Amino acid sequence: MAQKPSIPKGTRDFSPAEMARRNYIFSTIREVFGLYGFQQIETPSMENLSTLMGKYGEEGDKLLFKVLNSGDFLKGVDKEMLAAGDSLHTASAICEKGLRYDLTVPFARFVVMHRNELQMPFKRYQIQPVWRADRPQKGRYREFYQCDADVVGSDSLVNEAELISLINEVMRRLGIRVVIKLNNRKVLAGIAELAGAPDKIVDITVAIDKIDKIGLDKVKEELLERGLTPEAIDKITPVITLSGSNDERLAALEALLSDSETGKKGVEELHEVMDMASRLGLTATLELDVSLARGLNYYTGTIIEVKACDVEIGSITGGGRYDNLTGVFGMPGLSGVGISFGADRIYDVLNALDLYPAEISGAARVMFTNFGTAEALRSMEVMRRLRSAGISAEIFPDAAKMKKQMGRADALGIPYVAIIGETELAEGKITLKNMATGEQLTISEDELVETLKQ
Numbered sequence: 001m002a003q004k005p006s007i008p009k010g011t012r013d014f015s016p017a018e019m020a021r022r023n024y025i026f027s028t029i030r031e032v033f034g035l036y037g038f039q040q041i042e043t044p045s046m047e048n049l050s051t052l053m054g055k056y057g058e059e060g061d062k063l064l065f066k067v068l069n070s071g072d073f074l075k076g077v078d079k080e081m082l083a084a085g086d087s088l089h090t091a092s093a094i095c096e097k098g099l100r101y102d103l104t105v106p107f108a109r110f111v112v113m114h115r116n117e118l119q120m121p122f123k124r125y126q127i128q129p130v131w132r133a134d135r136p137q138k139g140r141y142r143e144f145y146q147c148d149a150d151v152v153g154s155d156s157l158v159n160e161a162e163l164i165s166l167i168n169e170v171m172r173r174l175g176i177r178v179v180i181k182l183n184n185r186k187v188l189a190g191i192a193e194l195a196g197a198p199d200k201i202v203d204i205t206v207a208i209d210k211i212d213k214i215g216l217d218k219v220k221e222e223l224l225e226r227g228l229t230p231e232a233i234d235k236i237t238p239v240i241t242l243s244g245s246n247d248e249r250l251a252a253l254e255a256l257l258s259d260s261e262t263g264k265k266g267v268e269e270l271h272e273v274m275d276m277a278s279r280l281g282l283t284a285t286l287e288l289d290v291s292l293a294r295g296l297n298y299y300t301g302t303i304i305e306v307k308a309c310d311v312e313i314g315s316i317t318g319g320g321r322y323d324n325l326t327g328v329f330g331m332p333g334l335s336g337v338g339i340s341f342g343a344d345r346i347y348d349v350l351n352a353l354d355l356y357p358a359e360i361s362g363a364a365r366v367m368f369t370n371f372g373t374a375e376a377l378r379s380m381e382v383m384r385r386l387r388s389a390g391i392s393a394e395i396f397p398d399a400a401k402m403k404k405q406m407g408r409a410d411a412l413g414i415p416y417v418a419i420i421g422e423t424e425l426a427e428g429k430i431t432l433k434n435m436a437t438g439e440q441l442t443i444s445e446d447e448l449v450e451t452l453k454q
Contacts (some may be wrong), residue, residue: 003180010142013139017413020362021350022145023341025174029147032170036162038125043106043248046097053098055105055204055328057367063132065142066095099131102146106336111152111336113327120153127343128418140314141344149340152326157269159320159337160302161276167306168282168315174346175355177309178316179285183292184270185299185320187253190263191239191290194256195232203227208240209293216241237291246274246288253290266301273302285309300324304339312354315346322445361413365452367430368395369405375420379439382418382430382445391452393418409435416452 007013024121035041046437053061103126111118127147131149133139133329149166151159162179171178191208192201211219216237223233224304239256250271251450257263259378270288277286284306301321308316319339340344343372350356368379368384376395383393420433432447433440443451 008142010136012141012143016362022347022358022362023362024345024356025346025350026147027171028147029129029341029343031124031126032166032173033147033149036123036149036166037171038123039109039127040314041110041124042108043100043126043195044127045099046279047095047100047106047109047169049098051109051329052105055325058346059206059207061099063134064101064273065099065131065133067097067099069096078333095205101132102369103128103146103340104150104221104325107148107150107338108298108322108325108336109329111334112326112331118153121151121159123149123151125149138313138348144345145343147341147343152334152336155323155335157272157302158276160304161280162274162320163337163339164273164304165282166287167304167341168284171306171343171445172283174215175317175351176346176349176353177284179287179309180282181287181289181292181307182270182304183273183289183303184266185301185303186262186266186269186285187257188266188293189262190257190266191236193263194239195228195236195261197228197232200227204236205293208236208389211291213238242288242290246286249290250274253288268299271326292316295318302337303362308349311349312346313345314341315342316349317341363412363414364392364394366391366393366413366416366418367405367414368393368420369402369407370396370399371421372399374386375422375425378425379418379420382448385445385451386449389449389453391449392410401429418448 030040031058037216049064049066056063076229107124107126112121127145129143129145131143131441134142136142139319149163151163157315164182167178167180188205189201190197190242192198192204195204198203204223207222207226208221210222213223219240220233220237224230242252244252250267253270254264254267272284274288289305292303292305294305299320300323303320304314304318306317317339319337322336323335324332324334325336348394368374368376368383370379376399379395383395396408416434417433417435419433421431424430424442429444431440431442431453432448441451
């Protein structure tokens with residue numbers, strides 16, 4: 001018995017109609033990237049594990065998909081290590097490559113390798129799939145696309161404001177109401193200092209990043225488990241539970257972190273970014289969220305996360321400043337800031353809210369019927385002219401009954417059917433049927449082109 005076909009958990013097939021919707025998202029994002037002066041690059045799906053490991057924290061390293069070495073990958077591996085079930089060291093011995101976890105680390109590697117070819121500051125965008133060995137759930141997949149925009153070679157906070165404006169424009173065009181949340185890693189460092197545990201900034205940020213998901217009490221429990229004292233937790237609780245307007249939160253934050261030079265610097269940067277962004281005509285809500293930490297280790301300044309207002313789903317865009325990232329590849333001192341659109345989550349949001357334009361079915365604009373050789377040849381002549389005019393057209397390949405041909409056009413969502421039968425062939429005319437209204441017009445070839453252009 002033949003095995004029933006399947007695909008790996010956390011991956012998806014996409015039909016032509018679904019691809020038309022996805023391409024609508026990609027083209028919208030791509031157009032806005034170009035509008036803001038970003039240039040496109042691509043990097044390989046696989047990177048050396050030495051490039052990827054250690055860049056995403058301990059939790060991120062566990063989610064890397066590793067690729068077995070070619071050939072006899074067990075040759076030369078310590079047999080005692082295999083027998084002992086030492087999976088961590090065995091994996092490092094038999095895997096030299098891994099699928100990219102995100103697009104930012106490969107971009108940092110790209111910048112270092114091509115630094116002599118790039119004009120700084122360099123503004124790049126990249127639209128490619130990434131892979132994470134995560135537990136699949138709603139809005140979270142093991143294979144998904146990211147759409148990144150990054151600026152390297154500039155310390156200016158103008159870049160953060162521009163990226164916020166870019167996010168706003170993409171969401172405005174897609175029709176998604178969003179909240180753009182901001183924080184600063186220096187503020188988080190100040191919180192760790194306030195707790196008297198500056199060496200535990202990663203533990204603190206990993207925990208408080210979950211406050212929206214698990215609540216304050218659970219976060220406190222996790223902080224205790226990570227070694228913070230009850231007194232330290234009491235000190236930072238007022239900071240991570242700030243309320244009020246952005247100005248009120250900033251003022252309170254400034255007062256609470258007054259003894260931390262790093263924390264005060266973070267507050268100043270937030271002031272500047274939010275002031276500039278507010279002058280760019282945002283339609284989205286901009287919100288200071290001190291609990292926003294994002295679990296990645298490489299952010300050093302501004303942190304950005306975008307949530308959809310009308311759908312319960314994880315963040316649909318995120319990013320921040322990562323000044324130290326290229327240093328691990330031998331190029332210290334290069335500042336960078338970037339964002340990443342989660343195209344698959346945006347796709348789910350648009351599906352849930354039915355925000356797609358009606359005309360993006362992906363089907364041809366017009367289908368020609370086929371009643372025989374002479375009629376088909378004439379139809380193909382007309383199609384050549386339509387395609388030259390940029391109008392998508394196809395012909396039913398077989399001479400079949402009208403019901404069958406119309407059924408196909410209807411099923412595919414083709415808006416028009418062009419009919420050339422014996423009468424139309426003799427008169428040099430074409431009958432055009434509007435599939436939505438049922439209206440039929442018998443018109444000339446010139447009139448057909450003009451009608452379908454409208």
